Amino acid sequence: MSAHEDTHAHDEHDDHGHHHKETFVTKYIFSQDHKMIAKQYLVTGTIMGVIGVIMSMMFRMQIAWPEEPNLLFEALLGKWAPDGVMDADIYLALVTIHGTIMVFFVLTAGLSGTFSNLLIPLQIGARDMASGFLNMISYWLFFLSSIIMVLSLFVEAGPAAAGWTIYPPLSALPMAQGGSGMGMTLWLVSMAIFIASSLMGSLNYIVTVINLRTKGMSMTRLPLTIWAFFITAVIGVISFPVLLSAALLLIMDRSFGTSFFLSDIFIQGEVLHYQGGSPVLFEHLFWFLGHPEVYIVILPAMGLVSEIMASSSRKPIFGYRAMIASILAIAFLSTIVWGHHMFISGMNPFLGSVFTFTTLLIAIPSAVKAFNWITTLWKGNLQLNPAMLFSIGFVSTFITGGLTGIILGDSALDINVHDTYFVVAHFHLVMGISALYGMFAGIYHWYPKMFGRMLNKNLGYIHFWVTAVCAYGVFFPMHFIGMAGLPRRYYTNSNFPLFDDLANVNVIITIFALIGGIVQIVYLYNFFSSMFYGKKAIQNPWRSTTLEWTAPVEHIHGNWPGEIPHVHRWAYDYSKPGHDVDFVPQNIPLKEGEEELQH
Amino acid sequence: MTALLTIIVLVFILVAIWQMVKIFDLAQAKNENSQVASDKDNRMNGYLMMGFLAFIYIITIVCFVKWGDLPLMSNSASEHGPTIDNLMIISMIIIFITQTITQFLLHYFAFKYKGEKGKKALFFADNNKLEAIWTIIPVIVLAGLIIYGLNTWINIMGVDESDDPLIVELYAQQFNWKARYGGADNTLGKANVRLIDIDRANILGLDEADPNAQDDVITTELHLPVGRPVLFKMRSQDVLHSAYMPHFRAQMNCVPGMITQFGFTPTVTTADMRLTPEMIEKVSNINKIRLDKSNKLIAKGGEALESYEFNYLLLCNKICGKSHYNMQMKIVVESQEEYDAWMKDQKEFKNSLVN
Numbered sequence: 001m002s003a004h005e006d007t008h009a010h011d012e013h014d015d016h017g018h019h020h021k022e023t024f025v026t027k028y029i030f031s032q033d034h035k036m037i038a039k040q041y042l043v044t045g046t047i048m049g050v051i052g053v054i055m056s057m058m059f060r061m062q063i064a065w066p067e068e069p070n071l072l073f074e075a076l077l078g079k080w081a082p083d084g085v086m087d088a089d090i091y092l093a094l095v096t097i098h099g100t101i102m103v104f105f106v107l108t109a110g111l112s113g114t115f116s117n118l119l120i121p122l123q124i125g126a127r128d129m130a131s132g133f134l135n136m137i138s139y140w141l142f143f144l145s146s147i148i149m150v151l152s153l154f155v156e157a158g159p160a161a162a163g164w165t166i167y168p169p170l171s172a173l174p175m176a177q178g179g180s181g182m183g184m185t186l187w188l189v190s191m192a193i194f195i196a197s198s199l200m201g202s203l204n205y206i207v208t209v210i211n212l213r214t215k216g217m218s219m220t221r222l223p224l225t226i227w228a229f230f231i232t233a234v235i236g237v238i239s240f241p242v243l244l245s246a247a248l249l250l251i252m253d254r255s256f257g258t259s260f261f262l263s264d265i266f267i268q269g270e271v272l273h274y275q276g277g278s279p280v281l282f283e284h285l286f287w288f289l290g291h292p293e294v295y296i297v298i299l300p301a302m303g304l305v306s307e308i309m310a311s312s313s314r315k316p317i318f319g320y321r322a323m324i325a326s327i328l329a330i331a332f333l334s335t336i337v338w339g340h341h342m343f344i345s346g347m348n349p350f351l352g353s354v355f356t357f358t359t360l361l362i363a364i365p366s367a368v369k370a371f372n373w374i375t376t377l378w379k380g381n382l383q384l385n386p387a388m389l390f391s392i393g394f395v396s397t398f399i400t401g402g403l404t405g406i407i408l409g410d411s412a413l414d415i416n417v418h419d420t421y422f423v424v425a426h427f428h429l430v431m432g433i434s435a436l437y438g439m440f441a442g443i444y445h446w447y448p449k450m451f452g453r454m455l456n457k458n459l460g461y462i463h464f465w466v467t468a469v470c471a472y473g474v475f476f477p478m479h480f481i482g483m484a485g486l487p488r489r490y491y492t493n494s495n496f497p498l499f500d501d502l503a504n505v506n507v508i509i510t511i512f513a514l515i516g517g518i519v520q521i522v523y524l525y526n527f528f529s530s531m532f533y534g535k536k537a538i539q540n541p542w543r544s545t546t547l548e549w550t551a552p553v554e555h556i557h558g559n560w561p562g563e564i565p566h567v568h569r570w571a572y573d574y575s576k577p578g579h580d581v582d583f584v585p586q587n588i589p590l591k592e593g594e595e596e597l598q599h
Numbered sequence: 600m601t602a603l604l605t606i607i608v609l610v611f612i613l614v615a616i617w618q619m620v621k622i623f624d625l626a627q628a629k630n631e632n633s634q635v636a637s638d639k640d641n642r643m644n645g646y647l648m649m650g651f652l653a654f655i656y657i658i659t660i661v662c663f664v665k666w667g668d669l670p671l672m673s674n675s676a677s678e679h680g681p682t683i684d685n686l687m688i689i690s691m692i693i694i695f696i697t698q699t700i701t702q703f704l705l706h707y708f709a710f711k712y713k714g715e716k717g718k719k720a721l722f723f724a725d726n727n728k729l730e731a732i733w734t735i736i737p738v739i740v741l742a743g744l745i746i747y748g749l750n751t752w753i754n755i756m757g758v759d760e761s762d763d764p765l766i767v768e769l770y771a772q773q774f775n776w777k778a779r780y781g782g783a784d785n786t787l788g789k790a791n792v793r794l795i796d797i798d799r800a801n802i803l804g805l806d807e808a809d810p811n812a813q814d815d816v817i818t819t820e821l822h823l824p825v826g827r828p829v830l831f832k833m834r835s836q837d838v839l840h841s842a843y844m845p846h847f848r849a850q851m852n853c854v855p856g857m858i859t860q861f862g863f864t865p866t867v868t869t870a871d872m873r874l875t876p877e878m879i880e881k882v883s884n885i886n887k888i889r890l891d892k893s894n895k896l897i898a899k900g901g902e903a904l905e906s907y908e909f910n911y912l913l914l915c916n917k918i919c920g921k922s923h924y925n926m927q928m929k930i931v932v933e934s935q936e937e938y939d940a941w942m943k944d945q946k947e948f949k950n951s952l953v954n
Contacts, residue, residue: 072605088921163918169855170838170919176773177920263856266792266804267773267837279839279854314714316724344841345852346833346859349756353749360745364737370701371733377708379721384644384713385636392648392709396655399701403694406744412751413687416848419841419916454634458623459616461640465647469654476658480666485845487916490924496914497907500885505666521609525616535634542635575720582719597724 022557030140032132035555037139038118039450042443044139045110046527048146050520052101057517059094062086064510066492080158088491092161093179095489097153099164100187102432104194105149107297109142111439112236115300116205116229118446122548123223125214125565127558130207134200141197145190152186160187163489165290168261168282172253175268185254188247195244202233202240209233214547216567220324221586223546223571224317227324228303231331235292235299238335243289246282253277283345287338294431295334298398299327301438302369305391307571308445309373311544312388313380314582316572316597319372326365326372333362343411344418352411359409363402370399381575381582385542386460390441393468394434400472401429404479419489422482425475433471440464443527448541452553453534459526463519470516477505545585546571569596638715645713652706656699674877676911676932677847678864679755684848686751693740758862764828767821769913770803771833771840771853773920776913776928779803780816782947788812792836792855800953804836807952815948821913821930823865824938830862841917844930846872852917865932872932873909882909 031037058077061070069084080090117135121128129135152159161179162171166187174181209230213222222230252258253274261282262274310317317323339347339355373395382388404426407413417423440463447455481502486493493499493506540549547567551559565587573584578594590596636644675684712720758764768779768787781787788811795804805812823829833842835853842861843850851861872878885907893903915926933941 075605088924092918092921092923167839167917173838176838264792265837265855266795269797271793271795276856278856280857313712314720316722318723319725319730321725322730344850344861346854346857349752352756353752356748356752357745360741360748363741364734367737368730368734371729374701374704374708375723375729377705377712379723380708380712381714381718381720382641382645382709382712383636384641384648384709388636389644392705395705396702399705400655400698403698406694406741407687407690410686410690410744410748410752412683412748412755413690415755415850416683416687416845418850419843456620456623457634457636457640459620461644462619465651468651472655472658477662477666480662484666485843485914487843487914489918492924495925496912496927497885497889497904498909498912500888500907501881502666503888518612521612522616525613529617538633541633572724575722577722 030136032128032136033555033557034117034121034129034132034135035450035559037135038114040139041109041113041117041142042450044143044146045106045114046524048101048105048149049110050524051150052098052106053517053520055094055098055101057514058086059091059098060510060513062091062491063493064507066494086491089158089161089178091491092163092177092489093153093159093183096161096163096166096179097149097159100160100191101149103164103293103297104191105142105146107432107435107439108198108293109194111435111442112229112232112296112300113139113142113201114439115225115304115442115446116201116233118450119225119548120205120208120229121212122449122551122559123226123546123571124209124212124217125547125567126208126212127560127564129204130212131204134204138197138200138204141193141200145194145197148186148190148193152183152190155182155186157181157183159183165283165286166250167286168250168253168279169265172250172262173265173267173272185251188251188254192244192247195240195247198236198240202236205229205233206237214564214567217586220321221567221570223303224306224320224323224327225300225303227327228299228306231327232296232299235331235334236296239289239292239296242285246285246289249285250282280342280345280347283342284338287341288335291338291341292334294427295330297435298431298438299330301394301435301442302327304438304442304445305373305394307546308387308391308441309376310572310574311445311542311583312383312385312391313376314383314574315376315380316574317372318375318378319368320570320572322368323372326368329365330362333358333365337362337409340409340411340414343414349411356409356411360406362409363406366398366402370395370402383542385444386455386457386464387441387445387542389461389464389468390437390444393464393471394437394441396468397429397437397471398434400476401426401431401434405430416485417482419487420482421478421486421488424488425478425482428478429471429475433475440467440523445542446548447527447530447534448537448553449548451531451534452537452555453530454537454541455530455534456526459522463523463526466519466522467516470512470519473512474509474516477509481505540585543581543583545573545583547586550585550587573597636714641713641715645710648706648709652702655702655706659695659698674872674875675846675848676865676867676872677849678866679751680848680866682751682754686747689747690744693744755863756861758830758860759828760830762828764830764862765824766830766832767823768803768832768834769821769842769853771835771842771915771919771926773837774915774922774926775819776821776842776915776926777803778818778821778928780818780942780945781811782814782816784811784814786811787832788815788948790834795836798953800951803834805948813947813949816942816945817948817951818945819928821928822938822941823930823932824935825865825868825932827935828862828864831860833859833861838919839917840915840919840926843914843916844911845914846911850916868932868934869909869911869930870933872911878909882907 071084073081074084080087157178160183249260259274259277262277265272337359340359343352567586568589575582766781770777788809789806790804792804833853835855840853889904911930913928
């Protein structure tokens with residue numbers, strides 16, 4: 001797009017703004033402005049996150065003190081916890097909905113939805129997303145699916161309780177489990193809408209990044225955030241439709257008597273008519289999304305962390321090209337490793353060998369990324385803002401959690417730790433906690449861009465350090481109870497005296513989890529009170545190079561009041577020799593004789 | 600009432616945060632209070648980074664010392680068990696070394712290079728040699744792990760029918776297990792859930808016309824002769840289950856509509872396993888815990904818990920519904936003579952039917 005067209009388009013836009021005053025509804029509710037949509041995603045994601053975390057605190061208490069009635073259960077769960085004794089079905093429901101909410105609603109929509117929307121137009125120098133209208137619909141579908149998911153908690157027979165992976169036949173047969181009735185129907189409807197929302201968002205991100213970059217913003221000058229969001233969107237477009245088809249086929253099996261996933265079932269004294277289907281097919285379809293999904297969650301966090309690390313270290317990100325290459329490699333590999341969730345599902349063991357091979361390969365680009373982040377810190381001038389702490393925390397948990405992947409990805413070892421707490425510890429550290437850290441880092445860093453005010457840093461420090469200690473306190477010991485053979489999703493372990501010596505570990509884990517959960521109140525307080533009472537932000541508080549900081553603090557439709565800035569250099573000219581200041585924004589032309597780094 | 604109390608506590612926490620913020624802000628009144636890290640913040644957090652590194656190391660050591668006797672890593676009871684355990688230990692050592700080094704570098708750099716006003720960072724954007732090093736090292740390590748791992752996997756999963764394994768069917772249903780033996784001919788009769796006839800006590804749906812089915816034996820305990828290869832054929836009648844036998848390093852899902860399989864050779868009898876020093880220690884430790892619990896229960900007017908005696912177990916390890924947490928079967932590994940004697944007491948299928 002030429003500069004001339006740009007100004008022209010902008011003028012039209014301005015005229016438009018003068019003639020139609022924005023109403024409350026068009027500004028705050030049915031907004032088509034990407035910055036407002038980002039904030040809507042963030043607030044909705046935060047609310048869902050609170051629900052998900054409270055659920056985890058409840059089932060952690062149940063695991064730690066299974067015999068003791070807990071009045072809190074009675075208050076929150078009502079008929080599902082008569083006299084404070086939690087029902088086994090609702091335990092499974094809590095685990096299921098916690099997983100669903102955290103993976104999809106918080107870490108996919110809340111993380112990717114927020115920051116892709118906020119940063120893609122601002123960092124590539126665009127007035128808005130390619131389609132503001134589609135963007136608005138994407139958010140409102142997400143909102144609708146959130147509402148349906150929350151409503152499903154109040155269904156008579158209980159919410160979906162077959163685990164977040166909803167393997168049939170358990171999820172398909174209401175007689176197998178109370179939650180597989182109306183609760184599961186709502187779950188499927190909610191997810192179908194969610195997937196539609198996610199696809200609209202992803203298509204928009206892809207189109208925007210490809211078409212709307214400002215003059216001079218070549219692909220190799222893009223900040224790593226944009227690369228991460230772009231590739232994430234591509235993976236999403238490839239894999240989410242497969243989950244949609246799986247969900248639709250499951251709906252068919254449940255309601256219209258087809259047999260895609262069901263065969264030869266005898267339950268509650270009767271033989272069902274299903275014949276010829278295979279639950280293993282569902283597992284294939286589910287994990288064809290399910291595995292890329294963890295990269296959909298973690299890649300945006302990686303992008304945010306790369307950006308924050310460079311900015312806060314006052315150093316270029318180390319190995320920019322290698323970082324892009326490793327994102328691409330991870331994205332490619334992520335689509336051909338789904339079978340490592342199914343080593344012992346009954347599929348051919350030869351397939352297991354193939355998936356072991358591809359899975360362990362992912363460790364290579366991941367290692368490259370980890371070392372590049374560490375080298376970025378080396379000889380830097382680290383500004384340890386809360387965002388930077390969360391970024392360092394991200395690398396720490398990503399390494400700790402990622403390393404155990406070489407055990408789980410190894411089919412021979414997976415035989416014995418599959419579906420134990422070892423798996424729970426692994427994926428919570430490597431994608432749950434890490435992605436949450438990435439999200440927190442992003443929020444602390446871009447809060448001034450979103451709300452024009454600063455978050456309180458001291459509360460940020462308290463938030464980070466307590467969370468960091470608790471995250472390790474919860475998930476590090478959890479590996480060990482997993483290696484001792486304790487299966488996940490057990491309502492209580494008291495039927496297995498074999499595991500009695502692990503009960504005290506579970507108590508310790510729960511105590512850390514409760515502290516870690518409660519300390520998030522500090523963050524929530526900071527988040528909501530700073531919106532109104534936070535210190536007013538200046539235009540570029542972190543002295544960063546990327547384009548979003550050249551836009552004014554006040555949000556305006558179209559992002560920049562005048563012409564869109566042109567880009568003359570890559571995003572990481574921090575502490576470049578030959579400049580007086582330790583950062584050179586992307587829109588500053590090269591000095592005479594200055595060479596652009598051939599990165 | 601509880602809800603009210605919870606709300607009050609939350610309100611107090613919010614007030615406490617508000618007060619803390621006030622105190623922090625007052626203490627920093629003379630600074631510009633821009634909410635951007637000052638040199639003092641950098642110093643403090645730099646030291647905390649080192650403290651956190653120490654915390655990671657300490658929690659690692661504590662976990663290994665307290666819970667790392669790895670009861671399921673060192674005393675496997677099947678022939679292939681030690682190969683899995685070796686691979687596990689090798690992987691753990693690689694993880695341990697990598698974790699120790701990378702966490703040190705990460706946190707030490709965060710401490711060492713904490714920011715100061717006026718300092719300038721090194722402009723260091725790329726170095727192909729470094730990139731090559733940390734690409735090639737993981738490649739080599741992983742190549743080793745992949746080769747070793749795949750070798751182990753193929754050995755475990757490859758079933759050799761020529762060494763005449765004992766054929767046993769594991770049959771899963773909500774929420775219990777059954778085992779079916781082939782009887783004298785060691786051949787399982789044909790079966791399908793459509794043939795289940797509860798009135799005739801044909802609970803696993805065996806084909807009554809199949810001659811192979813006549814001498815099949817259905818039990819609720821799994822007995823295995825030591826040293827003889829076993830080939831399990833798994834079936835499920837309702838939802839997915841997973842037959843998890845942790846002591847034998849064995850697991851396979853039970854899938855309705857298909858038959859899955861897993862084979863291993865048990866090497867240690869239940870009686871021998873009970874006598875290993877690790878197991879004696881573990882059991883006495885568990886019994887101490889159970890005794891404490893019993894005393895508390897008795898004080899409350901409840902019943903004491905039974906004391907624990909070690910047994911191999913088959914657990915369900917795939918979420919299967921309400922009582923998933925209590926779907927287990929006892930496994931007894933014994934000598935061939937004991938096994939034969941036990942088998943003689945079991946009813947054959949043709950004699951177990953009700954007319």
